[in-house]
Amino acid sequence: MRWAEWVAEENALIDAAGRRRTIRDLDARGLTGTLDDGTAFVSFASNDYLGLNSHPAVVQAAHEALDRWGAGSGSARLIAGARPIHRALEQALAEWKAAESALLFPTGYAANLGVLSTFGGPGVTIFSDELNHASIVDGCRLARADVRTYRHADLDHLAAMLAGAGRSVVVTDAVFSMDGDEAPLTELAALCHEHSALLVVDEAHAVLGPHAELAPAEYLRVGTLSKFLGSSGGFVAGPREFTDLLVNRARSFIFTTASTPADAAAALAAVQVMRSPEGDALRTRLRALIDRVAPGHPSPILPVVLGEETRAMESAAALLDKGLLVPAIRPPSVPAGTSRLRVTLSAAHTDDQVTRLLGALRELGALTHA
Ligand SMILES: Cc1ncc(COP(=O)(O)O)c(C=O)c1O
Numbered sequence: 001m002r003w004a005e006w007v008a009e010e011n012a013l014i015d016a017a018g019r020r021r022t023i024r025d026l027d028a029r030g031l032t033g034t035l036d037d038g039t040a041f042v043s044f045a046s047n048d049y050l051g052l053n054s055h056p057a058v059v060q061a062a063h064e065a066l067d068r069w070g071a072g073s074g075s076a077r078l079i080a081g082a083r084p085i086h087r088a089l090e091q092a093l094a095e096w097k098a099a100e101s102a103l104l105f106p107t108g109y110a111a112n113l114g115v116l117s118t119f120g121g122p123g124v125t126i127f128s129d130e131l132n133h134a135s136i137v138d139g140c141r142l143a144r145a146d147v148r149t150y151r152h153a154d155l156d157h158l159a160a161m162l163a164g165a166g167r168s169v170v171v172t173d174a175v176f177s178m179d180g181d182e183a184p185l186t187e188l189a190a191l192c193h194e195h196s197a198l199l200v201v202d203e204a205h206a207v208l209g210p211h212a213e214l215a216p217a218e219y220l221r222v223g224t225l226s227k228f229l230g231s232s233g234g235f236v237a238g239p240r241e242f243t244d245l246l247v248n249r250a251r252s253f254i255f256t257t258a259s260t261p262a263d264a265a266a267a268l269a270a271v272q273v274m275r276s277p278e279g280d281a282l283r284t285r286l287r288a289l290i291d292r293v294a295p296g297h298p299s300p301i302l303p304v305v306l307g308e309e310t311r312a313m314e315s316a317a318a319l320l321d322k323g324l325l326v327p328a329i330r331p332p333s334v335p336a337g338t339s340r341l342r343v344t345l346s347a348a349h350t351d352d353q354v355t356r357l358l359g360a361l362r363e364l365g366a367l368t369h370a
Contacts, residue, residue, distance in 0.1 A: 018309065019330070021062065027324070030054040031348055039059075042353045046369045049207045050282045051348025052270040064232075065265030073258035078247070083261045088267040091234070097221050098269055099237035103246050106259050108204050108234035109135040113142055114250030115200055115220060115236055115302030119169050120145035122169060127197070133178050136202060145169070152176075154231045155187050168197035175205035178334050178342065180301030185212035193217040202248035205299060206285060225259075226357060229274070231267040233255045241369040258264045282347040289345045289354055293367075302367050303329075304341040312339035315364050322360050 014020045018212040027033050030053055031043045052058050057209040075078040078227070086104055092104035112135040119192035120126045120143030128140055131152045136144055140147040150158040162168060170192050172183045184203060189212065192199040193250055207228040220242060225233035236246060246253055286300055294302050306312045309330040330339040343357070361367035 017362055031346055031353075033071045039128050039323060040147055041320065041323045041325045042349070042356075044345065044357060045325050046346065047205070047227035047328045047344060049205075049228040049272075049286060049344070049347050050230070050274060050279070051072060052228065052273060055270070055273055056265070057107065057232065057234055058230055058266045058269045059272055061269035062262040062266040065261040069261035071262070075257055076254060076276050078254055083264070084287040085264045085268065086258060089264045089271070092268055092271045093223070093235050094237055095277060096275075096362050097237035099221065099225070100190055100237070101237050101240040101243040102237040103243040103253065104259060104264070105234040105236070105250075106256050108136075108226060110256065111222045111224070111234035111236050111239065112136050112139040112202060114139075114246055114252040115222060116169070116171065117144075117201070117251065118141055118246055119143075119198055120147075120250045124169060125165050126171060127161060127165075128170075129153065129172045129176075130284040132173050133202060133204070134169060136171055136173070136193045140171075149341065153181070155184060155191060158188070159191055162191060162195040162197060165195065165197075168192075168195060169200060170219050170247070172195045173205070174201050175204045175299045175301065178298040178326055178329060178340075179303050180205075180297060182298045185210050185214065189214040189217040189219065192219070200302070205301060208287060208299060210298070225263070225267040225270075227272040229267045231270060231286060232263045232280075233267060245275075257365045261322075286345065286347040289347070289349055290353055291357060293343065293345065300345040302343040304343060304361065305338050306340055306366060309339045312341060315341055315366055318364060319360055322356070323363065324357055324360055326357075328334045 009310055021364050025036050031046060032050060036042055039181050061068055062321045069083050088100045090104055105114055116126060116139030122144045124145040126143060126145045126147045126151050128136060128147060130153055148161055150161055172188060172190060173183060174183055190198055193216055199214060200222060201219060202222045204224045204227055220236055220238040223235050225231045236243060290300055292295055306315060312328035312330055319326045326341045329342045
């Protein structure tokens with residue numbers, strides 16, 4: 001069979017399941033822009049939770065870095081060295097995470113691959129929450145460890161599995177990317193300490209917390225610059241000896257080009273804004289907007305579970321007709337029967353935009369609690 005025939009068959013299977021995805025071009029800055037037919041939209045799809053993507057200080061820092069160091073980094077850092085901006089950003093990230101050290105990766109995806117393949121060697125068991133992000137799942141696949149999945153946030157299940165397990169890594173999202181709920185980090189850290197397991201926490205969406213004390217467990221924090229820091233890239237924060245080991249063993253660090261100086265400079269400026277009184281105000285605003293849509297919900301990821309795929313797809317299309325970009329999420333990203341709209345809020349949304357969203361969701365019968 002020619003490859004072209006195989007490809008046609010595979011695509012036909014995707015079509016038959018009604019699941020062919022296509023990429024939409026959106027001409028946008030921040031949360032607003034135009035669709036390819038020229039109609040205006042406001043995005044409730046982005047992970048730019050604090051609106052830092054187009055913050056003047058962030059954009060200016062990227063411009064300055066571009067002027068000073070040029071567009072690309074040239075090669076992997078072990079080959080071509082780092083620019084000073086990479087080091088400055090790592091210091092700022094380590095301080096923010098109260099860690100000894102931080103190491104940049106080109107993406108959060110690469111950071112998860114690097115950590116799990118480095119610490120999940122032969123003879124290790126990795127315990128992974130069943131709802132962890134795909135980059136964790138792929139990191140587990142790359143690791144040569146045994147991988148066992150525990151029921152979502154189920155401490156009893158995990159405790160039973162950890163008993164007698166030997167050298168172990170426990171990995172969890174801090175905020176789960178499809179449901180927006182939080183992991184029980186304090187309890188997970190206690191369990192890890194009890195069983196001498198390394199705890200790996202992916203804080204990609206943890207813009208409002210959880211803020212758990214993880215010590216005395218041994219732990220690493222994984223983060224991304226691509227969501228509420230408005231830039232692009234990922235990182236791991238932890239003890240220096242651990243990040244030194246990553247420099248020497250993590251193939252997704254060693255064999256890939258460093259993030260661009262402009263990305264690093266943008267992220268550094270974003271960390272500075274986020275840790276200033278302005279950052280406090282942005283988080284307060286975000287909290288208030290979340291409470292308008294889903295009072296008390298812990299994160300800006302708001303799932304509106306509708307059940308059938310067609311209902312989720314039709315609802316997303318109806319919202320887009322009103323200029324509201326809200327993604328429909330369906331299998332395989334979420335379990336069958338739990339297709340949903342995934343609303344993400346940002347401090348940069350206006351009150352009026354959120355009012356429009358609420359009205360449109362109510363009209364669709366998709367919102368019962370607000
Ligand atoms: C929980 C989680 N971890 C990691 C990633 C990957 O981060 P990045 O987009 O920087 O590769 C994402 C999102 O893409 C995520 O939702």
